[in-house]
Amino acid sequence: MSIYDQAAAAVLSQIATAADGALIGLALAYVAVRSIVKFKANSSALHKINDAPSLNVSDLRSLLSSSDNSDSSNHSDDGKLVIVRGTVEAKSAVEGNWKSLRANILSAHNSAEKGVILQHTQTCIYNEWRGFFSWAGDLYSIFPRVRKDQQSSSLRTVPFVLIETGRWPQPKYVNVNMDGSTHSLPLVTVYHHLQPLHATPLTFIQALFGHHYPVGVLDEEKILPLGKDITAIGVCSSKDGILEIKSCEDLPYFLSDMTKDQMLVELAFKTKILMWSGVLFGSVAVGVLGYAVVRNWNRWKLWRHQRQAQQQRDAASNDDDVQVSADEESGDVPDGQLCVICLTRRKRAAFVPCGHLVCCQRCALSVERDLAPKCPLCRQTIHSSVRIYDS
Structure with a gap:
């Protein structure tokens, strides 16, 4: 298989597995519907030929x-x-x-x-x-x-x-x-x-x-x-x-x-094949689509829960920002304690799991909102940040 065929196969596999197999389920459902339609046509033809006089x-x-x-x-x-x-x-x-x-x-x-x-x-x-x-x-x-x-x-x-x-x-x-x-x-x-x-x-x-x-x-x-x-x-x-x-x-x-009897035998065989193929493909399509619906529903609920938690954290951070002292915001802060992003506020937030204390609370929240949040120091993927308080 050439590199072009491999790339085409990779793209097709990604498209087929998109949305947890929903596309595959729709394709199987289409095949099932086509099989049922052909089954009805062949069944009608079978009865007509059986009733027709020879x-x-x-x-x-x-x-x-x-x-x-x-x-x-x-x-x-x-x-x-x-x-x-x-x-x-x-x-x-x-x-x-x-x-x-x-x-x-x-x-x-x-x-x-x-x-x-x-x-x-x-x-x-x-x-x-x-x-x-x-x-x-x-x-x-x-x-x-x-x-x-x-x-x-x-x-x-x-x-x-x-x-x-x-x-x-x-x-x-x-x-x-x-x-x-x-x-x-x-x-x-x-x-x-x-x-x-x-x-x-x-x-x-x-x-x-x-x-x-x-x-x-x-x-x-x-x-x-x-x-x-x-x-x-x-x-x-x-x-x-x-x-x-x-x-x-x-x-x-x-x-x-063929004679009439041979036609009836061939049509009866085709009718059975179409009926069972329609049942089989239909059952598999229902299972795949049901799995895709459940997976996407759970994923949406998880996203909604994370969004609500993020909104609560944002509200809490805003309340904490109001309570930040004036010296932390714009006062005299030593150079070694300045936020590496804004360079105006004191380092107050540590990233999880790396534990680096390099940002203020506002910049840490902005880093968390990125699509792929990473620590500015070690470039490790972070999950959240923790506010650090002086004793």
């Missing part, structure tokens, strides 16, 4: 018809949450008109594989080496936006449907509406190639002034191939007699390789 493509129309007949207030555009298992096929291949003679599909550039979704990703791989001017690399880590994006990705789709397996050439199908969907897709990698980059003078300069320099480009192509069996879970509706299914924002899945 159907074949041919059963969708009858389900929507029965739903409309049972409740006249529901419109067909509202749709119903369903789980459908089917095979991917291009929409142009099942339209049944002259357009089907030329299927509208996508072809991977490097592997020539056919599909309805094509994702092309290029990732720049960086090597890490701490050069002679390593502070530049630390600036890159603090301000990551200064560097260029390490990854560029493009996603292309064509209209496609899910057909019922084994019903070709006159299949029952449902259109898949990808508009507004941000869910992960069950894509298959068809091309994966790492192309190394040759060193250039620019690479040498980057390595000299920082510890990030490019060494290669990873080129990947992923597709959703034709004939792949997938599960679609979403809102199914009928528009102009054509079935369509679209994603539901409240659910973590849309198109997936």
Whole structure:
């Protein structure tokens, strides 16, 4: 670990332990709240998926018809949450008109594989080496936006449907509406190639002034191939007699390789993890915040008590100053008995614990009020002063 990393770690530890761990408690409380929010979302999704019927493509129309007949207030555009298992096929291949003679599909550039979704990703791989001017690399880590994006990705789709397996050439199908969907897709990698980059003078300069320099480009192509069996879970509706299914924002899945039972098992596991993590982090956060509150409350009470005692000492010193004789204030005082600070009054106060008698009562009180009170003679930390009286 470099000296910069050690300094950053020291600063972070001081910030984290500030106010007796209150900042740590707030961070744990935030994690607990986020876990509870995600637990509620996953629990709701779990109940929705459990209640959603798992159907074949041919059963969708009858389900929507029965739903409309049972409740006249529901419109067909509202749709119903369903789980459908089917095979991917291009929409142009099942339209049944002259357009089907030329299927509208996508072809991977490097592997020539056919599909309805094509994702092309290029990732720049960086090597890490701490050069002679390593502070530049630390600036890159603090301000990551200064560097260029390490990854560029493009996603292309064509209209496609899910057909019922084994019903070709006159299949029952449902259109898949990808508009507004941000869910992960069950894509298959068809091309994966790492192309190394040759060193250039620019690479040498980057390595000299920082510890990030490019060494290669990873080129990947992923597709959703034709004939792949997938599960679609979403809102199914009928528009102009054509079935369509679209994603539901409240659910973590849309198109997936998993079956309904596998989704339920995965969601149930995530729900338990989020619930117990929320309980654990919440309990620790309550304990840390409670400890911080008690410590700061006791510290405030101690400060208030010390302030009251200081005010009482100040009042007593003022009364004592009134009783100081005139010769002590401005009379004839030998040079060896003068206060080392004001040089006008007699030495009357001894510091505790060093015991040095070098100041008058007023100057001793002013020394005590400093943030770090020290004896003017030995520079030792003092706690208080004691008035000395002649016999």
